[in-house]
Amino acid sequence: MTFGLATEDLAQLLAQNYRLIEERTLTSLANTTIQRLAVPQGQTLADARIFVRSLPSGGSADFNHFYRTNEELGAELITQPASTPCKGPHCANRALVGWSDDLFQLGTCSGDVTIGMIDTGLNEMHETFANVDLTVHRLTSEDTPPSRAYHGTAVAALLVGAPDSRSPGLLPKTRMVAVDAFHRAGSDERADVFTLVDGLSYLADQNVNVFNLSFAGPPNTVLEQAVVELVQTHNKILVASAGNAGPQSDPLYPAAYEPVIAVTAIDRRNSIYRRAVQGAHIDIAAPGVEIWTAASVKGARWRTGTSFAAPYVSAAAALLLSQSSALTPPEVRRILTDGATDLGAEGRDDVYGHGVVSFDRLCE
Known part of the structure; x- marks a missing residue:
């Protein structure tokens, strides 16, 4: 292509x-x-x-490479009563990043920022999206078997799920634009570069400020050119999951492109997720093991993977922009990494990056 x-x-x-x-x-x-x-x-x-x-x-x-989501299936569906922040199964992971009831109650902390994501399809009728400002745009051909809704629904709910649902999101009052760029090919679910670049351009057209990219694949010059332009020319914040190919894997993309904020995953003991990709490109960590979020049809369930760590960092970036819309992508990265809670070797390391993202004082 x-x-x-x-x-x-x-x-x-x-x-x-x-x-x-x-x-x-x-x-x-x-x-x-x-x-x-x-x-x-x-x-x-x-x-x-x-x-x-x-x-x-x-x-x-370059070749029209394929990219895939970063998830390890977790436990079976668990029915829980409706919860409010922060009384529920989602609270333990929020505590790791300093999320508090105060952040939720300050409705102005999400400002006019718009979060976008490129992912699989999602279930717009899920109760977690009731009264949420959500736009979904499918890019793949009608002749192609559609992607399933479980991954995209889970990622979107982490960001904007209704506060009184079983899977409340971090920023439920924030506008979200979701692009379904994935399709099924047999048992494989994937997105090609051609569609991903089209999706990135579409999100920019919709005035999206923060892009959540919970997928990974090989390096590609066309994708790199699009990513660099979005960040350096259009001042967009791109946040991507590091990938689940294991600690010995080569870097995966788009997370490994220099302008992108690369997010790895930790569990509730602050230990690195066993399958997370490591390397010099890792910027920051966030909870990504046993994350409570929306199931594809109704209710909620546990999810694991670097896919579910990225939304925490995307939400933090959105909070920063809501306080100061003039912040540049390098400034947002610096504030988030400087404010991270250090883990592992002192200072930045290839496992945790600069440490765990912190919401402390992001919404003042």
């Missing part, structure tokens, strides 16, 4: 039997287009990438 390929370069490819599968316009990303191409018969993908990158406008061309 290509990002911003010039008309004359595309014409040259078509003349050499490349085929244009799909093209989309990205109004918020360099006001350009992305193209998905099929290579000529007999040419390998690797050779095709080399050739397209040799064109004057093809330098960022």
Whole structure:
């Protein structure tokens, strides 16, 4: 796939039997287009990438990689009575980050900030989204089997779930825009770069301030270019889960891109999640083991994975922006990491980053 390929370069490819599968316009990303191409018969993908990158406008061309959510299924559905912050199964993890009733009661602490997420589909009819300002936009083709709703519902509920539901969110009064960029292929559930970049542009079009990205995959030059532009040109805050491939894994993306805030997961004993990716790119930790959040149909259940740590940091970033909308992405990162509670080796380390995100004094 290509990002911003010039008309004359595309014409040259078509003349050499490349085929244009799909093209989309990205109004918020360099006001350009992305193209998905099929290579000529007999040419390998690797050779095709080399050739397209040799064109004057093809330098960022790359494969249309797949990305997947970062979750380990937890316990079975547990029925709980409606809870209020903070009396319920969600409270233990909130205590780790200094979340308090005061933060919830200060309705102005979420200001006019809009949180966006790219994830699987979600169940908009779930009781946790009653009276929540939630917009859902599906990007994948109607011909593609839709993604299931359990992951996206759980992530969204952590952020904006209704306060009187079984899965209250951290910032229930905040506007959320959710993009469903995933589809099913057999037993696999995944999103490709072409759709992810389209989703990032869509969220920017919707004036989203903080992007929650609870998925991971390989490095990709097209995705990197989109991420860098969003942060450096449009001042968007991108928060991504580190991934669940294990401590010996290579870095996963988009978390490992420099402008992105990379989030790892801890349990209630402040121990690192056993499957969390580690490395020099890790910025901060948050609760991600046995997290109480919405189930896909109704009620709530426990979830585990770095996917569920990222929303804590996204919520903290939104609180900072609500207090000072002029903060830049590097400033938000610095405030969050400077205020983190140190764990592991003294100072920043490759396991916990700068430590556990803290909500203390973020909403004053």
